[in-house]
Amino acid sequence: MRLHNRMRRRGLAIGIDIGGTKVAAGLVDGNGRVLKQARRSTPGHDPREVEAVIVDLVRELSAEHHVWSVGIGAAGWMDLAGSTVLFSPHLAWRNEPLRENLERLLRRRVFLVNDADGAAWAEYRFGAGAGESRLVCVTLGTGIGGAMVLDGRLERGRFGVAGEFGHQIIMPGGHRCECGNRGCWEQYASGNALGREARELAAANSPVAQELLRAVDGNTDAVTGAVVTRLALEGDAASIELLDEVGQWLGLGLANLAAALDPGMFVIGGGLSDAGDLLLEPARRSFARNLTGRGFRPAARMERAAMGPAAGMIGAADLSRIATRR
């Protein structure tokens, strides 16, 4: 009985999700349930200040519980050992030995996790992908986050930077991407892409854009992907068309990934996936139309993510528990 209790306590881990504006933390049990949460604002760019916020959150969540490990999820590239942030777009970290710093401050086991990897792992372990051995996750936000579980293992590549599906070039010479290239998939199938297309439609002052313009009081700059999604769900025809186009690009890129990776399932998450079938139905049609060898091969299912915005935190906690278990 004592052993059983110790095992149960050992099962608790803290997941931290460092976003551009918020740092969210959760106390997560071995079944992926969040028992307690806390959050702070992201304190600027200084790694020391971010570390201090993490320490504060861990103290708060571990005050009444034994915590086995802490998983830190963030946008960016972590080394394969889960020790160093090689590069983080929001935090301006370069080769930052975050794990060592935090283990010294927290006196606990720490593991660093790319945010998309964390979310994919949570979907694989507890969410939409449970039971599927080969899973590709795509998170549609301002850009496209990607990660994959192959044969029950998070596949991170040779250097830990695999899964940048959003930066497959599908339109040479196309729209400029934040990564410095042109024609990246995320410029066609993300929330930002939806917003850009909608602003262009609104600026053209087309009669089909009247609901869009009304929603932002004529201020075309205020049109975002979220606005379009809301209007589409309310039935606005132009917004439904805009989502349809983005969904078609989504399906084309997923067909490319299926040609290369042949997963059993695609899990689609992120803010843009709130559009539901208004996005996923055109994506499924386009996927079926663009999949090479269609008709002669089985094809991956396409499902919405099930774990919600806490997926990254839950996955980071779970991965930290597994990675630090001896």
Next chain:
Amino acid sequence: MRLHNRMRRRGLAIGIDIGGTKVAAGLVDGNGRVLKQARRSTPGHDPREVEAVIVDLVRELSAEHHVWSVGIGAAGWMDLAGSTVLFSPHLAWRNEPLRENLERLLRRRVFLVNDADGAAWAEYRFGAGAGESRLVCVTLGTGIGGAMVLDGRLERGRFGVAGEFGHQIIMPGGHRCECGNRGCWEQYASGNALGREARELAAANSPVAQELLRAVDGNTDAVTGAVVTRLALEGDAASIELLDEVGQWLGLGLANLAAALDPGMFVIGGGLSDAGDLLLEPARRSFARNLTGRGFRPAARMERAAMGPAAGMIGAADLSRIATRR
């Protein structure tokens, strides 16, 4: 000593490479060396006739040797168990239970292998990729064959049809592909693509195409990728330019694969790779220019395949030995 001899004998396997025109067979030892070879013409489309040719080749090569297993490599999709040909473009096989048929005829262990998987495995075990845990192989022939070894394991996907890198769509609405889509990578970075571009140049009767036209006695239809490669190696400026363009497309597609898969190495094989650095140097430049996150991440090496045209046969033999070992 007897045991040692038996182990050594057990190390011999036969690899069969079923091509569109020839069926090649080799007796392969545990170090990937081909001890003996034989070949026949591919006998039309009837699976029974192809089986008879395989039986004939195996009898010939196993007359004086103990052979542990037979690996059958062919273009096409094999099921994950290595038992059934789901689809083969050249052989018109559909859900053909080739393994069962051949095990009955040969009274030996048989394993079916996709030809690109076989070649990649040979490069990983004995060739250019030895020592690299994460390897993407690209075979540039009439189309693009693809396969990957991840973490020392041949990654074949959920349904066994992964690695169709040549059918990533990189130019929506672009050149028609044999797979039925438009804009597939292999329409831009294969031997066929090189031939098509060269024929178009020759047909335009441009003064820069004079060497090309001379090489085919003015018959533009006779211009192939192989002709262009030969002229380029002899110094013809137009042919060098044509290879440079194809190399740039090659680099772009590899950058897409690196974004998704982050391998340690790309191994480039197939007939078009005979062009050597005339193809690979522009490919390396284009890869370096199109790789997302360049400057903030390590990047895969790009090397020519080392195993030659026997790679598929050697890999099929080796995989059959591993897969049928209990």
